[in-house]
Amino acid sequence: MSSNWIVCSTAVTFGRGSDEPIERLKAAGCEVRLNPYGRPLTKEEMLDFAGDASAIILGNDDLPASVIRRLKRLRIIARYGVGFDGVDIAEARDLGIEVTYAPASNREETADFTFGLILDLERHISQMVIDTRSGGWTKLTGTSLYGKTIGIIGVGQIGCAVARRAMGFGMDILGYDIVQRNEATVYGVVYTTLNDLLRRSDIITIHLPLDESTRNLLGARELRLVKPGSILINTARAGIVRHGALDNALQSGALAGFAIDVFSKEPPEHQPYYDYDNVLVTPHVAGNTFESSRRMGNIVVDNILAVKSGVEPPDPITPQHLYESMIVMGQSTGKQ
Incomplete structure:
Protein backbone atom coordinates (compact mmCIF):
# COMPACT_ATOMS: atom_id res chain seq x y z
CA MET A 1 0.00 0.00 0.00
CA SER A 2 1.23 3.49 -0.82
CA SER A 3 1.87 5.68 2.19
CA ASN A 4 0.98 8.81 0.19
CA TRP A 5 -2.40 9.19 1.79
CA ILE A 6 -4.09 12.57 1.91
CA VAL A 7 -6.57 12.91 4.75
CA CYS A 8 -8.92 15.91 4.52
CA SER A 9 -11.00 16.86 7.55
CA THR A 10 -14.12 18.93 7.00
CA ALA A 11 -15.03 18.44 10.68
CA VAL A 12 -14.30 21.83 12.22
CA THR A 13 -13.43 20.48 15.68
CA PHE A 14 -11.26 17.56 14.58
CA GLY A 15 -7.90 17.89 16.33
CA ARG A 16 -8.96 21.05 18.14
CA GLY A 17 -9.15 19.56 21.64
CA SER A 18 -6.18 17.22 21.21
CA ASP A 19 -3.34 16.92 18.69
CA GLU A 20 -3.13 13.18 19.25
CA PRO A 21 -5.40 12.09 16.35
CA ILE A 22 -3.56 14.35 13.89
CA GLU A 23 -0.15 13.18 15.08
CA ARG A 24 -1.24 9.54 14.70
CA LEU A 25 -2.16 10.17 11.07
CA LYS A 26 1.11 11.96 10.36
CA ALA A 27 3.09 9.19 12.04
CA ALA A 28 1.38 6.73 9.66
CA GLY A 29 2.62 8.73 6.66
CA CYS A 30 -0.57 10.70 5.97
CA GLU A 31 -0.77 14.28 4.81
CA VAL A 32 -3.44 15.98 6.93
CA ARG A 33 -5.51 18.96 5.78
CA LEU A 34 -7.84 20.74 8.17
CA ASN A 35 -11.02 22.64 7.32
CA PRO A 36 -9.94 26.14 6.20
CA TYR A 37 -13.44 27.65 6.35
CA GLY A 38 -14.58 27.01 9.93
CA ARG A 39 -17.94 25.72 8.64
CA PRO A 40 -19.36 22.92 6.48
CA LEU A 41 -18.16 22.98 2.89
CA THR A 42 -20.25 23.52 -0.23
CA LYS A 43 -20.07 20.92 -3.00
CA GLU A 44 -17.62 23.03 -4.97
CA GLU A 45 -15.45 23.67 -1.91
CA MET A 46 -15.48 19.97 -1.09
CA LEU A 47 -14.19 19.08 -4.55
CA ASP A 48 -11.49 21.74 -4.38
CA PHE A 49 -10.44 20.85 -0.83
CA ALA A 50 -10.62 17.06 -1.03
CA GLY A 51 -10.42 16.31 -4.75
CA ASP A 52 -7.27 14.19 -4.29
CA ALA A 53 -8.11 12.81 -0.84
CA SER A 54 -7.76 9.16 0.10
CA ALA A 55 -9.82 9.78 3.24
CA ILE A 56 -12.36 12.39 4.30
CA ILE A 57 -13.11 13.03 7.95
CA LEU A 58 -16.64 14.27 7.48
CA GLY A 59 -18.24 16.84 9.73
CA ASN A 60 -21.76 18.18 9.19
CA ASP A 61 -21.29 18.46 5.46
CA ASP A 62 -23.43 16.82 2.79
CA LEU A 63 -21.66 14.32 0.56
CA PRO A 64 -24.05 13.44 -2.26
CA ALA A 65 -23.44 10.96 -5.08
CA SER A 66 -22.55 13.76 -7.52
CA VAL A 67 -19.57 14.72 -5.34
CA ILE A 68 -18.53 11.20 -4.32
CA ARG A 69 -18.25 10.14 -7.95
CA ARG A 70 -15.70 12.90 -8.61
CA LEU A 71 -13.46 11.98 -5.68
CA LYS A 72 -11.45 9.46 -7.67
CA ARG A 73 -8.87 8.57 -5.00
CA LEU A 74 -11.30 8.32 -2.10
CA ARG A 75 -11.10 5.12 -0.08
CA ILE A 76 -12.96 5.99 3.13
CA ILE A 77 -15.50 8.49 4.41
CA ALA A 78 -15.00 8.59 8.18
CA ARG A 79 -17.89 10.38 9.83
CA TYR A 80 -16.80 12.50 12.78
CA GLY A 81 -19.89 11.71 14.84
CA VAL A 82 -22.79 9.28 14.91
CA GLY A 83 -25.22 10.54 12.28
CA PHE A 84 -24.83 9.65 8.62
CA ASP A 85 -27.62 11.63 6.99
CA GLY A 86 -26.37 13.65 4.05
CA VAL A 87 -24.02 10.91 2.84
CA ASP A 88 -24.99 8.81 -0.18
CA ILE A 89 -23.91 5.54 1.37
CA ALA A 90 -25.24 3.44 -1.50
CA GLU A 91 -23.10 5.35 -4.00
CA ALA A 92 -20.03 5.03 -1.79
CA ARG A 93 -20.60 1.30 -1.41
CA ASP A 94 -21.01 0.87 -5.18
CA LEU A 95 -17.65 2.59 -5.67
CA GLY A 96 -15.93 0.45 -3.04
CA ILE A 97 -15.55 3.33 -0.59
CA GLU A 98 -15.82 2.47 3.09
CA VAL A 99 -18.14 4.60 5.24
CA THR A 100 -17.54 4.58 8.99
CA TYR A 101 -18.82 6.46 12.01
CA ALA A 102 -17.92 7.07 15.66
CA PRO A 103 -20.59 5.30 17.73
CA ALA A 104 -21.35 6.58 21.25
CA SER A 105 -18.35 8.88 21.04
CA ASN A 106 -20.11 11.98 22.41
CA THR A 282 -25.96 27.51 20.60
CA PRO A 283 -23.54 26.80 17.70
CA HIS A 284 -23.77 22.99 17.44
CA VAL A 285 -21.50 22.24 20.39
CA ALA A 286 -23.53 19.79 22.47
CA GLY A 287 -21.15 16.90 21.92
CA ASN A 288 -17.95 18.93 21.82
CA THR A 289 -15.57 18.78 24.78
CA PHE A 290 -11.83 18.21 25.04
CA GLU A 291 -12.52 14.63 26.05
CA SER A 292 -15.04 13.84 23.32
CA SER A 293 -12.90 15.51 20.62
CA ARG A 294 -9.99 13.26 21.51
CA ARG A 295 -12.24 10.21 21.72
CA MET A 296 -13.98 10.85 18.39
CA GLY A 297 -10.72 11.79 16.75
CA ASN A 298 -9.06 8.55 17.74
CA ILE A 299 -12.05 6.48 16.63
CA VAL A 300 -11.94 8.19 13.24
CA VAL A 301 -8.19 7.59 12.96
CA ASP A 302 -8.60 3.93 13.91
CA ASN A 303 -10.99 3.51 10.99
CA ILE A 304 -8.80 5.39 8.50
CA LEU A 305 -5.63 3.53 9.42
CA ALA A 306 -7.42 0.21 9.17
CA VAL A 307 -8.54 0.95 5.60
CA LYS A 308 -5.08 2.30 4.75
CA SER A 309 -3.65 -1.02 5.94
CA GLY A 310 -6.14 -2.99 3.86
CA VAL A 311 -8.17 -4.41 6.74
CA GLU A 312 -11.81 -4.09 7.80
CA PRO A 313 -12.39 -0.85 9.77
CA PRO A 314 -13.73 -1.32 13.31
CA ASP A 315 -16.80 0.92 12.88
CA PRO A 316 -18.29 0.47 9.41
CA ILE A 317 -21.79 1.59 8.55
CA THR A 318 -23.32 -1.70 7.46
CA PRO A 319 -26.63 -2.61 5.81
CA GLN A 320 -27.79 -3.64 9.30
CA HIS A 321 -27.10 -0.13 10.61
CA LEU A 322 -29.12 1.33 7.76
CA TYR A 323 -31.97 -1.10 8.38
CA GLU A 324 -32.07 -0.31 12.10
CA SER A 325 -31.90 3.41 11.34
CA MET A 326 -34.84 3.11 8.96
CA ILE A 327 -36.85 1.34 11.67
CA VAL A 328 -36.07 4.04 14.21
CA MET A 329 -36.75 6.79 11.72
CA GLY A 330 -40.11 5.22 10.91
CA GLN A 331 -41.39 6.60 14.21
CA SER A 332 -43.03 9.47 12.34
CA THR A 333 -45.64 7.06 11.02
CA GLY A 334 -46.75 5.92 14.45
CA LYS A 335 -47.91 9.03 16.28
CA GLN A 336 -51.12 7.71 17.76
Whole structure:
Protein backbone atom coordinates (compact mmCIF):
# COMPACT_ATOMS: atom_id res chain seq x y z
CA MET A 1 0.00 0.00 0.00
CA SER A 2 1.23 3.49 -0.82
CA SER A 3 1.87 5.68 2.19
CA ASN A 4 0.98 8.81 0.19
CA TRP A 5 -2.40 9.19 1.79
CA ILE A 6 -4.09 12.57 1.91
CA VAL A 7 -6.57 12.91 4.75
CA CYS A 8 -8.92 15.91 4.52
CA SER A 9 -11.00 16.86 7.55
CA THR A 10 -14.12 18.93 7.00
CA ALA A 11 -15.03 18.44 10.68
CA VAL A 12 -14.30 21.83 12.22
CA THR A 13 -13.43 20.48 15.68
CA PHE A 14 -11.26 17.56 14.58
CA GLY A 15 -7.90 17.89 16.33
CA ARG A 16 -8.96 21.05 18.14
CA GLY A 17 -9.15 19.56 21.64
CA SER A 18 -6.18 17.22 21.21
CA ASP A 19 -3.34 16.92 18.69
CA GLU A 20 -3.13 13.18 19.25
CA PRO A 21 -5.40 12.09 16.35
CA ILE A 22 -3.56 14.35 13.89
CA GLU A 23 -0.15 13.18 15.08
CA ARG A 24 -1.24 9.54 14.70
CA LEU A 25 -2.16 10.17 11.07
CA LYS A 26 1.11 11.96 10.36
CA ALA A 27 3.09 9.19 12.04
CA ALA A 28 1.38 6.73 9.66
CA GLY A 29 2.62 8.73 6.66
CA CYS A 30 -0.57 10.70 5.97
CA GLU A 31 -0.77 14.28 4.81
CA VAL A 32 -3.44 15.98 6.93
CA ARG A 33 -5.51 18.96 5.78
CA LEU A 34 -7.84 20.74 8.17
CA ASN A 35 -11.02 22.64 7.32
CA PRO A 36 -9.94 26.14 6.20
CA TYR A 37 -13.44 27.65 6.35
CA GLY A 38 -14.58 27.01 9.93
CA ARG A 39 -17.94 25.72 8.64
CA PRO A 40 -19.36 22.92 6.48
CA LEU A 41 -18.16 22.98 2.89
CA THR A 42 -20.25 23.52 -0.23
CA LYS A 43 -20.07 20.92 -3.00
CA GLU A 44 -17.62 23.03 -4.97
CA GLU A 45 -15.45 23.67 -1.91
CA MET A 46 -15.48 19.97 -1.09
CA LEU A 47 -14.19 19.08 -4.55
CA ASP A 48 -11.49 21.74 -4.38
CA PHE A 49 -10.44 20.85 -0.83
CA ALA A 50 -10.62 17.06 -1.03
CA GLY A 51 -10.42 16.31 -4.75
CA ASP A 52 -7.27 14.19 -4.29
CA ALA A 53 -8.11 12.81 -0.84
CA SER A 54 -7.76 9.16 0.10
CA ALA A 55 -9.82 9.78 3.24
CA ILE A 56 -12.36 12.39 4.30
CA ILE A 57 -13.11 13.03 7.95
CA LEU A 58 -16.64 14.27 7.48
CA GLY A 59 -18.24 16.84 9.73
CA ASN A 60 -21.76 18.18 9.19
CA ASP A 61 -21.29 18.46 5.46
CA ASP A 62 -23.43 16.82 2.79
CA LEU A 63 -21.66 14.32 0.56
CA PRO A 64 -24.05 13.44 -2.26
CA ALA A 65 -23.44 10.96 -5.08
CA SER A 66 -22.55 13.76 -7.52
CA VAL A 67 -19.57 14.72 -5.34
CA ILE A 68 -18.53 11.20 -4.32
CA ARG A 69 -18.25 10.14 -7.95
CA ARG A 70 -15.70 12.90 -8.61
CA LEU A 71 -13.46 11.98 -5.68
CA LYS A 72 -11.45 9.46 -7.67
CA ARG A 73 -8.87 8.57 -5.00
CA LEU A 74 -11.30 8.32 -2.10
CA ARG A 75 -11.10 5.12 -0.08
CA ILE A 76 -12.96 5.99 3.13
CA ILE A 77 -15.50 8.49 4.41
CA ALA A 78 -15.00 8.59 8.18
CA ARG A 79 -17.89 10.38 9.83
CA TYR A 80 -16.80 12.50 12.78
CA GLY A 81 -19.89 11.71 14.84
CA VAL A 82 -22.79 9.28 14.91
CA GLY A 83 -25.22 10.54 12.28
CA PHE A 84 -24.83 9.65 8.62
CA ASP A 85 -27.62 11.63 6.99
CA GLY A 86 -26.37 13.65 4.05
CA VAL A 87 -24.02 10.91 2.84
CA ASP A 88 -24.99 8.81 -0.18
CA ILE A 89 -23.91 5.54 1.37
CA ALA A 90 -25.24 3.44 -1.50
CA GLU A 91 -23.10 5.35 -4.00
CA ALA A 92 -20.03 5.03 -1.79
CA ARG A 93 -20.60 1.30 -1.41
CA ASP A 94 -21.01 0.87 -5.18
CA LEU A 95 -17.65 2.59 -5.67
CA GLY A 96 -15.93 0.45 -3.04
CA ILE A 97 -15.55 3.33 -0.59
CA GLU A 98 -15.82 2.47 3.09
CA VAL A 99 -18.14 4.60 5.24
CA THR A 100 -17.54 4.58 8.99
CA TYR A 101 -18.82 6.46 12.01
CA ALA A 102 -17.92 7.07 15.66
CA PRO A 103 -20.59 5.30 17.73
CA ALA A 104 -21.35 6.58 21.25
CA SER A 105 -18.35 8.88 21.04
CA ASN A 106 -20.11 11.98 22.41
CA ARG A 107 -23.15 10.39 24.05
CA GLU A 108 -22.44 11.57 27.60
CA GLU A 109 -21.40 15.06 26.53
CA THR A 110 -24.57 15.56 24.49
CA ALA A 111 -26.68 14.40 27.42
CA ASP A 112 -24.83 16.78 29.75
CA PHE A 113 -25.40 19.69 27.39
CA THR A 114 -29.08 18.78 27.00
CA PHE A 115 -29.52 19.12 30.74
CA GLY A 116 -27.56 22.34 30.72
CA LEU A 117 -30.08 23.78 28.26
CA ILE A 118 -32.98 22.45 30.33
CA LEU A 119 -31.65 24.06 33.51
CA ASP A 120 -30.95 27.34 31.72
CA LEU A 121 -34.48 27.55 30.31
CA GLU A 122 -36.26 26.47 33.48
CA ARG A 123 -34.22 28.73 35.79
CA HIS A 124 -33.72 31.64 33.32
CA ILE A 125 -29.97 31.60 33.91
CA SER A 126 -28.84 33.28 30.67
CA GLN A 127 -31.55 35.93 30.93
CA MET A 128 -30.46 36.88 34.45
CA VAL A 129 -26.75 36.85 33.55
CA ILE A 130 -27.38 39.30 30.69
CA ASP A 131 -29.63 41.47 32.85
CA THR A 132 -27.22 41.58 35.79
CA ARG A 133 -24.22 42.40 33.58
CA SER A 134 -26.14 45.35 32.14
CA GLY A 135 -26.80 46.72 35.62
CA GLY A 136 -30.14 45.08 36.32
CA TRP A 137 -31.12 43.11 39.40
CA THR A 138 -34.16 41.12 38.29
CA LYS A 139 -34.76 37.87 40.18
CA LEU A 140 -36.79 35.72 37.81
CA THR A 141 -38.74 32.88 39.35
CA GLY A 142 -37.79 29.54 37.84
CA THR A 143 -39.35 26.11 37.64
CA SER A 144 -38.17 23.07 39.61
CA LEU A 145 -37.19 19.88 37.81
CA TYR A 146 -37.96 17.59 40.74
CA GLY A 147 -41.26 15.80 40.23
CA LYS A 148 -41.68 17.00 36.66
CA THR A 149 -42.09 14.77 33.60
CA ILE A 150 -39.50 14.64 30.85
CA GLY A 151 -40.40 13.18 27.47
CA ILE A 152 -37.54 11.74 25.42
CA ILE A 153 -38.23 11.42 21.68
CA GLY A 154 -35.72 8.84 20.46
CA VAL A 155 -34.48 6.57 23.24
CA GLY A 156 -31.19 5.42 21.76
CA GLN A 157 -27.79 5.81 23.38
CA ILE A 158 -28.09 9.57 23.93
CA GLY A 159 -31.73 9.27 24.97
CA CYS A 160 -30.78 6.68 27.59
CA ALA A 161 -27.97 8.92 28.85
CA VAL A 162 -30.50 11.75 29.25
CA ALA A 163 -32.82 9.36 31.14
CA ARG A 164 -30.02 8.47 33.57
CA ARG A 165 -29.57 12.13 34.37
CA ALA A 166 -33.31 12.69 34.73
CA MET A 167 -33.41 9.95 37.38
CA GLY A 168 -30.95 11.96 39.43
CA PHE A 169 -33.29 14.96 39.32
CA GLY A 170 -36.22 12.88 40.58
CA MET A 171 -38.18 13.21 37.36
CA ASP A 172 -40.79 10.97 35.77
CA ILE A 173 -39.55 9.81 32.37
CA LEU A 174 -41.57 9.09 29.24
CA GLY A 175 -40.01 7.70 26.08
CA TYR A 176 -41.12 7.39 22.47
CA ASP A 177 -39.32 5.04 20.14
CA ILE A 178 -40.30 2.28 17.73
CA VAL A 179 -37.43 0.16 19.07
CA GLN A 180 -38.20 -0.16 22.78
CA ARG A 181 -34.87 -1.05 24.38
CA ASN A 182 -34.88 -2.85 27.72
CA GLU A 183 -31.90 -0.76 28.85
CA ALA A 184 -34.06 2.35 28.90
CA THR A 185 -36.54 0.87 31.40
CA VAL A 186 -33.66 0.39 33.85
CA TYR A 187 -33.32 4.17 33.84
CA GLY A 188 -36.99 4.69 34.57
CA VAL A 189 -38.27 5.19 31.02
CA VAL A 190 -41.94 4.38 30.48
CA TYR A 191 -42.66 3.97 26.79
CA THR A 192 -45.72 5.63 25.32
CA THR A 193 -47.01 7.11 22.05
CA LEU A 194 -45.74 10.38 20.66
CA ASN A 195 -49.08 12.10 21.17
CA ASP A 196 -49.27 10.98 24.80
CA LEU A 197 -45.70 12.09 25.44
CA LEU A 198 -46.41 15.54 24.05
CA ARG A 199 -49.56 15.92 26.17
CA ARG A 200 -47.96 14.84 29.46
CA SER A 201 -44.39 16.12 29.37
CA ASP A 202 -43.16 19.29 31.06
CA ILE A 203 -39.89 18.98 29.16
CA ILE A 204 -39.56 17.46 25.68
CA THR A 205 -36.15 16.58 24.30
CA ILE A 206 -35.36 15.22 20.83
CA HIS A 207 -32.71 12.59 20.13
CA LEU A 208 -33.64 11.20 16.72
CA PRO A 209 -31.69 10.85 13.48
CA LEU A 210 -32.96 12.79 10.47
CA ASP A 211 -34.52 11.14 7.44
CA GLU A 212 -37.46 11.93 5.21
CA SER A 213 -39.65 10.03 7.67
CA THR A 214 -38.59 12.15 10.67
CA ARG A 215 -38.30 15.43 8.80
CA ASN A 216 -40.93 17.84 10.23
CA LEU A 217 -41.99 15.20 12.73
CA LEU A 218 -43.09 18.01 15.06
CA GLY A 219 -45.31 20.40 13.18
CA ALA A 220 -48.33 22.56 13.98
CA ARG A 221 -50.57 19.61 14.86
CA GLU A 222 -48.04 18.08 17.25
CA LEU A 223 -47.12 21.36 18.92
CA ARG A 224 -50.80 22.06 19.60
CA LEU A 225 -50.80 18.91 21.74
CA VAL A 226 -48.03 20.02 24.10
CA LYS A 227 -48.76 20.59 27.75
CA PRO A 228 -49.09 24.31 28.61
CA GLY A 229 -45.85 25.67 30.04
CA SER A 230 -43.65 22.93 28.55
CA ILE A 231 -40.25 23.49 26.97
CA LEU A 232 -38.65 21.83 23.95
CA ILE A 233 -34.97 20.95 23.47
CA ASN A 234 -33.42 19.94 20.15
CA THR A 235 -29.83 18.69 20.11
CA ALA A 236 -30.54 16.14 17.35
CA ARG A 237 -31.31 17.55 13.88
CA ALA A 238 -32.92 20.86 12.91
CA GLY A 239 -35.24 19.42 10.27
CA ILE A 240 -37.22 17.39 12.80
CA VAL A 241 -39.17 20.51 13.89
CA ARG A 242 -41.01 22.87 11.51
CA HIS A 243 -39.71 26.43 11.91
CA GLY A 244 -43.06 28.13 11.28
CA ALA A 245 -45.00 25.91 13.67
CA LEU A 246 -42.33 26.40 16.33
CA ASP A 247 -42.45 30.18 16.00
CA ASN A 248 -46.24 30.14 16.33
CA ALA A 249 -46.08 27.89 19.41
CA LEU A 250 -43.60 30.24 21.09
CA GLN A 251 -45.58 33.37 20.24
CA SER A 252 -48.86 31.88 21.42
CA GLY A 253 -47.36 30.61 24.65
CA ALA A 254 -48.06 26.98 23.79
CA LEU A 255 -44.34 26.47 24.41
CA ALA A 256 -42.76 28.26 27.36
CA GLY A 257 -39.26 27.86 25.97
CA PHE A 258 -37.08 26.33 23.29
CA ALA A 259 -33.40 25.51 22.93
CA ILE A 260 -31.62 24.47 19.75
CA ASP A 261 -28.05 23.41 19.03
CA VAL A 262 -28.50 22.02 15.50
CA PHE A 263 -29.05 23.68 12.14
CA SER A 264 -29.72 22.71 8.55
CA LYS A 265 -27.02 25.17 7.47
CA GLU A 266 -24.04 26.42 9.47
CA PRO A 267 -23.93 29.26 10.29
CA PRO A 268 -27.73 29.26 10.09
CA GLU A 269 -30.03 31.77 8.51
CA HIS A 270 -31.42 33.92 11.29
CA GLN A 271 -34.88 32.91 12.47
CA PRO A 272 -37.18 35.42 14.22
CA TYR A 273 -37.51 33.24 17.32
CA TYR A 274 -33.74 33.36 17.93
CA ASP A 275 -34.38 36.80 19.44
CA TYR A 276 -37.00 35.67 21.97
CA ASP A 277 -36.05 35.81 25.65
CA ASN A 278 -37.25 32.23 26.14
CA VAL A 279 -35.10 30.76 23.35
CA LEU A 280 -31.50 29.54 23.58
CA VAL A 281 -29.39 29.15 20.43
CA THR A 282 -25.96 27.51 20.60
CA PRO A 283 -23.54 26.80 17.70
CA HIS A 284 -23.77 22.99 17.44
CA VAL A 285 -21.50 22.24 20.39
CA ALA A 286 -23.53 19.79 22.47
CA GLY A 287 -21.15 16.90 21.92
CA ASN A 288 -17.95 18.93 21.82
CA THR A 289 -15.57 18.78 24.78
CA PHE A 290 -11.83 18.21 25.04
CA GLU A 291 -12.52 14.63 26.05
CA SER A 292 -15.04 13.84 23.32
CA SER A 293 -12.90 15.51 20.62
CA ARG A 294 -9.99 13.26 21.51
CA ARG A 295 -12.24 10.21 21.72
CA MET A 296 -13.98 10.85 18.39
CA GLY A 297 -10.72 11.79 16.75
CA ASN A 298 -9.06 8.55 17.74
CA ILE A 299 -12.05 6.48 16.63
CA VAL A 300 -11.94 8.19 13.24
CA VAL A 301 -8.19 7.59 12.96
CA ASP A 302 -8.60 3.93 13.91
CA ASN A 303 -10.99 3.51 10.99
CA ILE A 304 -8.80 5.39 8.50
CA LEU A 305 -5.63 3.53 9.42
CA ALA A 306 -7.42 0.21 9.17
CA VAL A 307 -8.54 0.95 5.60
CA LYS A 308 -5.08 2.30 4.75
CA SER A 309 -3.65 -1.02 5.94
CA GLY A 310 -6.14 -2.99 3.86
CA VAL A 311 -8.17 -4.41 6.74
CA GLU A 312 -11.81 -4.09 7.80
CA PRO A 313 -12.39 -0.85 9.77
CA PRO A 314 -13.73 -1.32 13.31
CA ASP A 315 -16.80 0.92 12.88
CA PRO A 316 -18.29 0.47 9.41
CA ILE A 317 -21.79 1.59 8.55
CA THR A 318 -23.32 -1.70 7.46
CA PRO A 319 -26.63 -2.61 5.81
CA GLN A 320 -27.79 -3.64 9.30
CA HIS A 321 -27.10 -0.13 10.61
CA LEU A 322 -29.12 1.33 7.76
CA TYR A 323 -31.97 -1.10 8.38
CA GLU A 324 -32.07 -0.31 12.10
CA SER A 325 -31.90 3.41 11.34
CA MET A 326 -34.84 3.11 8.96
CA ILE A 327 -36.85 1.34 11.67
CA VAL A 328 -36.07 4.04 14.21
CA MET A 329 -36.75 6.79 11.72
CA GLY A 330 -40.11 5.22 10.91
CA GLN A 331 -41.39 6.60 14.21
CA SER A 332 -43.03 9.47 12.34
CA THR A 333 -45.64 7.06 11.02
CA GLY A 334 -46.75 5.92 14.45
CA LYS A 335 -47.91 9.03 16.28
CA GLN A 336 -51.12 7.71 17.76
